[in-house]
Amino acid sequence: MWLAAILATLPLILLLFHLLREGASSIDLAFFTRLPKPVGEAGGGMAHAIVGTLILVGIAGAIGLPVGIGAGLYLAEQRGARLATSVRFLSDVLNGMPSIVMGIFAWHFLVRPVGHFSALAGGIALGAMMIPLVTRATEEMVRIVPTALREAALALGYPHWRTSVSIVLRTALPGIVTAALVAIARIAGETAPLLFTAFGNAWWSVRVDQPIAALPLQIYEYAKSPYDDWHRLAWAAALVLIGLVLIISLLARFVTRSRHGGVGD
Amino acid sequence: MTDRPATLTPPPVVKNDSRAATAARARISVRNLDARFGANRAVRDVSIDFPDGQVTAIIGPSGCGKSTLLRCLNRMHETVPTARVSGEVLLDGRDLYARGVNPIEVRRHIGMVFQRPTPFPTMSIRDNVAAGLRASSRDRPSRRREGEIVEESLRTAGLWDEVHERLKDSATALSGGQQQRLCIARAMATRPSVILLDEPTASLDPLSTQKVEELVHQLRGSVTVIIVTHNMQQAARVSDRTAFMLLGELVETAPTPEMFTTPSDPRTEAYITGRFG
Numbered sequence: 155m156w157l158a159a160i161l162a163t164l165p166l167i168l169l170l171f172h173l174l175r176e177g178a179s180s181i182d183l184a185f186f187t188r189l190p191k192p193v194g195e196a197g198g199g200m201a202h203a204i205v206g207t208l209i210l211v212g213i214a215g216a217i218g219l220p221v222g223i224g225a226g227l228y229l230a231e232q233r234g235a236r237l238a239t240s241v242r243f244l245s246d247v248l249n250g251m252p253s254i255v256m257g258i259f260a261w262h263f264l265v266r267p268v269g270h271f272s273a274l275a276g277g278i279a280l281g282a283m284m285i286p287l288v289t290r291a292t293e294e295m296v297r298i299v300p301t302a303l304r305e306a307a308l309a310l311g312y313p314h315w316r317t318s319v320s321i322v323l324r325t326a327l328p329g330i331v332t333a334a335l336v337a338i339a340r341i342a343g344e345t346a347p348l349l350f351t352a353f354g355n356a357w358w359s360v361r362v363d364q365p366i367a368a369l370p371l372q373i374y375e376y377a378k379s380p381y382d383d384w385h386r387l388a389w390a391a392a393l394v395l396i397g398l399v400l401i402i403s404l405l406a407r408f409v410t411r412s413r414h415g416g417v418g419d
Numbered sequence: 420m421t422d423r424p425a426t427l428t429p430p431p432v433v434k435n436d437s438r439a440a441t442a443a444r445a446r447i448s449v450r451n452l453d454a455r456f457g458a459n460r461a462v463r464d465v466s467i468d469f470p471d472g473q474v475t476a477i478i479g480p481s482g483c484g485k486s487t488l489l490r491c492l493n494r495m496h497e498t499v500p501t502a503r504v505s506g507e508v509l510l511d512g513r514d515l516y517a518r519g520v521n522p523i524e525v526r527r528h529i530g531m532v533f534q535r536p537t538p539f540p541t542m543s544i545r546d547n548v549a550a551g552l553r554a555s556s557r558d559r560p561s562r563r564r565e566g567e568i569v570e571e572s573l574r575t576a577g578l579w580d581e582v583h584e585r586l587k588d589s590a591t592a593l594s595g596g597q598q599q600r601l602c603i604a605r606a607m608a609t610r611p612s613v614i615l616l617d618e619p620t621a622s623l624d625p626l627s628t629q630k631v632e633e634l635v636h637q638l639r640g641s642v643t644v645i646i647v648t649h650n651m652q653q654a655a656r657v658s659d660r661t662a663f664m665l666l667g668e669l670v671e672t673a674p675t676p677e678m679f680t681t682p683s684d685p686r687t688e689a690y691i692t693g694r695f696g
Contacts, residue, residue, distance in 0.1 A: 234500075300537075302533055302535055302537045303537055303539065303540075305495065305498070305533065305537070306533060306537035306539070306602070307539070307550075308495065308498055308526065309493060309495055309526055309530075309531035309533075309606075310526065310527070310530075310550055310551040310554050310605070310606070310609070311523050311524070311526040311527030311551060311554045311555065311609070312523075312554045313523050313554075316554070321539060324541050325539070325540055325541050327541070
């Protein structure tokens with residue numbers, strides 16, 4: 155059993171070790187502040203992809219969080235309602251949807267009609283992937299808030315919606331924030347839905363209606379190129395991406411330990 | 420009973436010891452009340468008066484409908500799915516179930532404390548006590564006035580000396596008994612004319628129970644207290660009047676000393692002498 159436990163963490167340890175060996179040497183200040191250099195020229199960075207990923211995650215969060223939290227609250231409060239049962243089932247189906255399918259879907263409805271790739275399409279595809287994650291996590295967190303607290307608020311003369319928002323949701327908040335950060339960490343590394351939506355961009359762009367670079371896309375692009383220095387940059391980008399996800403995860407742990415915490419920590 | 424005003428302004432609280440006045444006027448009158456959960460009729464045709472400024476205990480075995488009856492008095496019963504109520508509950512002569520009466524408004528005038536302490540875990544002690552005052556954005560007191568009410572309410576609940584130095588701490592840091600007295604302070608902060616206690620000491624140790632009972636004693640006279648308990652000694656200690664319920668029906672109501680010495684119904688006698696329940 156202990157062997158299995160160690161084996162379970164082995165991939166992560168090997169991965170981190172390898173990434174550090176291959177990628178760390180290419181990470182310097184320029185990596186974070188410069189654009190890529192043409193093939194053959196030394197140096198250059200991935201500032202555009204780092205910013206691109208942040209923009210994409212921002213768009214995804216702006217869509218996925220409010221919809222997911224609202225839906226989760228509804229599912230928890232209307233447990234038995236027919237609409238709730240269907241929404242719960244469908245959101246599980248959506249959760250199991252391969253991300254490449256989500257990408258094709260977004261391409262069909264958001265890229266093809268417009269005629270060009272865009273950051274917005276990529277962000278929406280990622281946001282749609284976040285929704286079921288956030289919905290189900292919010293539902294779980296809201297469910298473990300004791301009914302007694304809800305009743306106490308109602309008995310004080312709180313209207314139903316205020317009870318839901320300022321007592322129930324507020325009590326479940328640390329758990330929901332954790333879930334939201336985990337969901338963001340999940341989608342930050344997604345590549346497939348971005349291939350034909352955000353598409354990638356070799357130049358600096360922060361416009362949401364234009365193709366935009368992203369770290370996972372950049373890794374994909376550089377890793378399949380025939381150039382050694384691009385391979386090194388791909389390793390470095392992978393390390394930065396992992397670092398980003400790690401920071402978000404740590405943030406999630408930190409948030410749950412805040413004082414006056416509610417349930418779910 | 421139609422078209423009653425939707426607002427319920429509480430009449431001035433009578434500040435005297437009305438225990439002697441056995442014929443005190445009823446603050447709440449219940450008339451032919453039926454309460455159901457789906458097909459289950461939990462309260463059956465109950466009519467009872469709760470005299471102003473007195474403590475009335477409702478006793479009876481588990482599942483007799485005493486908590487449900489209590490929850491009908493501030494329209495909390497209907498917050499449960501499939502719950503239904505029929506009959507009248509008159510607060511100072513006005514039917515709380517009349518059309519146009521807002522249940523949220525009702526609950527602001529009738530305080531309630533539950534079996535387990537329910538401090539809001541994300542709020543400080545001070546914010547917990549002030550929670551009811553902040554329930555509506557209208558007529559919210561100023562920050563200073565709010566502070567005064569918080570102090571007053573905590574003093575009433577006998578908690579001020581224990582917590583005044585840590586009002587900003589989380590309410591969950593308090594002991595179970597303190598939390599329950601905090602909940603009483605929270606319910607009292609909005610100056611309700613009636614306060615409902617649903618087995619308020621069921622989860623407390625004997626010392627905390629004693630403090631809550633002392634608090635009930637103090638409240639007598641200034642508020643109408645209705646306390647549900649399955650502890651008969653407690654009913655005998657704290658109440659002016661006792662009501663006995665069985666299988667959803669109100670068996671009898673009498674002044675407490677009379678109830679525990681010469682009950683008129685054989686079922687009451689069987690229950691208080693411990694032959695069942």
